[in-house]
Amino acid sequence: MSSVCVLTPMVVGSWPLIANAIAGTAASLGFTIAQHEREFEIGGANETERVEAEVANSEVVAETMGRAEKMTIERGGVRIEFGVDDRGRCTVCASGKGMAKRQLKAIADEVAGKVVQQFAYHKLMTELKQRKFRVLNESVGTDQAIQIQVQLDR
Amino acid sequence: MKKPTIDISIGKDGKVKIKVHGVSGKECLALTEAVAKIIGKEESRQLTSEYFGDGGQVRTHGQTESHVRGG
Numbered sequence: 065m066s067s068v069c070v071l072t073p074m075v076v077g078s079w080p081l082i083a084n085a086i087a088g089t090a091a092s093l094g095f096t097i098a099q100h101e102r103e104f105e106i107g108g109a110n111e112t113e114r115v116e117a118e119v120a121n122s123e124v125v126a127e128t129m130g131r132a133e134k135m136t137i138e139r140g141g142v143r144i145e146f147g148v149d150d151r152g153r154c155t156v157c158a159s160g161k162g163m164a165k166r167q168l169k170a171i172a173d174e175v176a177g178k179v180v181q182q183f184a185y186h187k188l189m190t191e192l193k194q195r196k197f198r199v200l201n202e203s204v205g206t207d208q209a210i211q212i213q214v215q216l217d218r
Numbered sequence: 219m220k221k222p223t224i225d226i227s228i229g230k231d232g233k234v235k236i237k238v239h240g241v242s243g244k245e246c247l248a249l250t251e252a253v254a255k256i257i258g259k260e261e262s263r264q265l266t267s268e269y270f271g272d273g274g275q276v277r278t279h280g281q282t283e284s285h286v287r288g289g
Contacts, residue, residue, distance in 0.1 A: 188253070
């Protein structure tokens, strides 16, 4: 090899691009996209805990004046709400009945990391193909890392 | 002529690691920087013997930032 480089993705894009990454995350982690603002079932002995996190290095580029972008995914009683804060960062709020904050934080962090992975994957694949790179191999490892090998066609 | 190849690993936390093969010197740097610009921020870089075209090995760590707006 001649060069090894470690990069941190900047998740900068319009809401539809980031929503695509959220949808990819939901599919790969077994979440389903929730229908608009449906409330959790009321009742049960346990209180609903909530924790906040954010998608690292994110910036949602506004295409309209409003900041009404929201998306919710669910899995086994855990609900993850994505939104955009006043500074344009993509926020992640995890909630679930009968779950400890620590558990919810771990889930929120896992989901936020996966959104970054999905965003980086789609952006790389789109841009590399435009730059005449050919995909030779693509796989997902046991550590959930996406492995891609590309070659420059010239 | 050998075609440049890039191995890309995108971790579950989103961190991206790239390895460029098949080119040396400025062309290697140009390819690395092209991919870095797509992704965003470079944390570290290691140059190895193939880069120099001989048996030497040098390691560098950087904190350069190339913040780009995606589409």
